[in-house]
Amino acid sequence: xxxxYDLFVIGGGSGGVRAARIAASQYGARxxxxxxSRMGGTCVIxxxxxxxxMVFASSFPNAVAEAQDYGWDAQxxxxxxxxxxxxxxxxxxxxxxxxxxxxxxxxxxxxxxRATLAGPHEVRxxxxxxxSAKHILIATGGWPVVPEKWQGLGAMTSNEVFGMDALPGSxxxxxxxxxxxxxxxxxxxxxxxxxxxxxxxxxxRGFDEEARGHIADQMCENGVDLHLxxxxxxxxxDGTGYKVKATTGHDASYDxxxxxxxxxxxxxxxxxxxxxxxxxxxxxxxxDAYSQxxxxxxxxxxxxxxxxxLTPVAIREGHAFAxxxxxxxxxxxxxxxxxxxxxxxxxxxxxxxGEEDARAAGxxxxxxxxxxxxxxxxxxxxxxxxxxxxxxxxxxxxLGCHIVADHSGEMIQLAAVAISMGATKADFDRTLxxxxxxxxxxxxxxxATRSHDG
Numbered sequence: 001x002x003x004x005y006d007l008f009v010i011g012g013g014s015g016g017v018r019a020a021r022i023a024a025s026q027y028g029a030r031x032x033x034x035x036x037s038r039m040g041g042t043c044v045i046x047x048x049x050x051x052x053x054m055v056f057a058s059s060f061p062n063a064v065a066e067a068q069d070y071g072w073d074a075q076x077x078x079x080x081x082x083x084x085x086x087x088x089x090x091x092x093x094x095x096x097x098x099x100x101x102x103x104x105x106x107x108x109x110x111x112x113x114r115a116t117l118a119g120p121h122e123v124r125x126x127x128x129x130x131x132s133a134k135h136i137l138i139a140t141g142g143w144p145v146v147p148e149k150w151q152g153l154g155a156m157t158s159n160e161v162f163g164m165d166a167l168p169g170s171x172x173x174x175x176x177x178x179x180x181x182x183x184x185x186x187x188x189x190x191x192x193x194x195x196x197x198x199x200x201x202x203x204x205r206g207f208d209e210e211a212r213g214h215i216a217d218q219m220c221e222n223g224v225d226l227h228l229x230x231x232x233x234x235x236x237x238d239g240t241g242y243k244v245k246a247t248t249g250h251d252a253s254y255d256x257x258x259x260x261x262x263x264x265x266x267x268x269x270x271x272x273x274x275x276x277x278x279x280x281x282x283x284x285x286x287x288d289a290y291s292q293x294x295x296x297x298x299x300x301x302x303x304x305x306x307x308x309x310l311t312p313v314a315i316r317e318g319h320a321f322a323x324x325x326x327x328x329x330x331x332x333x334x335x336x337x338x339x340x341x342x343x344x345x346x347x348x349x350x351x352x353x354g355e356e357d358a359r360a361a362g363x364x365x366x367x368x369x370x371x372x373x374x375x376x377x378x379x380x381x382x383x384x385x386x387x388x389x390x391x392x393x394x395x396x397x398x399l400g401c402h403i404v405a406d407h408s409g410e411m412i413q414l415a416a417v418a419i420s421m422g423a424t425k426a427d428f429d430r431t432l433x434x435x436x437x438x439x440x441x442x443x444x445x446x447x448a449t450r451s452h453d454g
Contacts, residue, residue: 013041015314016139058189341409349412
């Protein structure tokens with residue numbers, strides 16, 4: 001059977017774009033891609049990139065305060081959100097054009113419309129056309145969810161936050177994951193009176209417990225009004241704002257409310273169920289190690305599979321798919337050791353197992369330290385950084401590394417190289433310290449803080 005394309009990709013985010021570009025440019029496949037919104041997906045348009053730029057913007061008041069303590073006659077005025085947003089919009093448009101240009105140079109045919117599945121080898125475009133492809137890749141990502149009870153009130157999610165006309169004077173952020181916690185720190189840094197509700201006992205569920213507590217304490221110290229074990233009983237519009245009743249009796253009014261209580265895979269209306277693909281309860285597409293669905297011609301990568309919802313993971317999955325199907329090199333991506341950074345203030349870099357998961361797997365030694373870094377200790381600041389290594393008691397292999405400190409994302413990337421190569425604690429110990437730095441603590445912790453028998 002002759003197909004219109006060798007590959008049709010549905011979704012123009014990081015995973016889909018990488019798969020399309022590699023298949024076309026490196027392996028000569030005839031590739032088409034459909035994107036109904038803006039090229040670049042969540043990461044470029046409404047996620048990692050704009051969020052990180054907001055992190056940068058929110059850090060300057062504290063930087064100026066530190067500069068004053070160091071002797072500079074430094075001052076900072078009000079934050080000009082419209083000016084920042086205009087520059088942000090311009091940068092996102094530049095990045096979107098770069099993504100589109102990369103696809104065009106690779107020879108990928110772009111369809112700027114929604115696409116759905118019409119069969120195992122057929123895609124129906126929103127303009128009415130139906131095209132065929134030997135392989136179909138679904139890379140439609142995920143979407144933030146507002147609890148059904150609170151829909152229709154105009155509350156924000158991470159999708160809308162970058163399009164605000166003005167900064168609110170106060171905001172309630174609901175949720176305790178990395179998105180909620182990052183935006184709590186961002187708004188707080190921008191001068192917005194920030195409250196965060198999380199119904200759980202501690203923010204950042206799934207990460208190392210000690211690191212979670214350290215970050216929460218520092219966020220509170222920095223001015224975030226964090227309420228744990230707290231949920232919403234009722235929300236009503238209060239003029240231009242919101243009146244919120246909490247389960248703990250913390251009732252207050254806010255200029256804005258942002259929900260960061262979860263994301264769901266973008267599979268609604270794609271036509272998967274009609275083809276016999278049974279979705280997971282949250283709408284995720286089940287795939288095997290090669291990102292193949294129950295239908296051999298249909299594959300899926302990225303957040304739509306709900307494996308590890310991170311941009312670099314989607315990129316690696318997309319690349320592995322192209323290598324496997326079009327390069328003749330069966331390739332899988334190992335999801336077991338994923339370094340990542342949470343851009344709270346303080347920042348959190350982590351790779352490997354946390355203490356709780358590691359101790360459940362067997363005997364471990366824990367090396368941990370918390371200290372006042374030189375830069376802020378000099379000016380009498382109380383903030384502390386935390387560094388932690390989890391080590392297998394039997395093999396001496398480093399199972400996890402966790403850093404809570406400024407620029408920990410930069411540090412964890414290099415630590416991840418060593419850990420992914422199987423570095424032992426002895427390897428860390430014989431590595432010369434770079435002095436004076438915060439990172440030198442990673443190679444100077446000689447005595448275990450505690451041990452667990454598993």
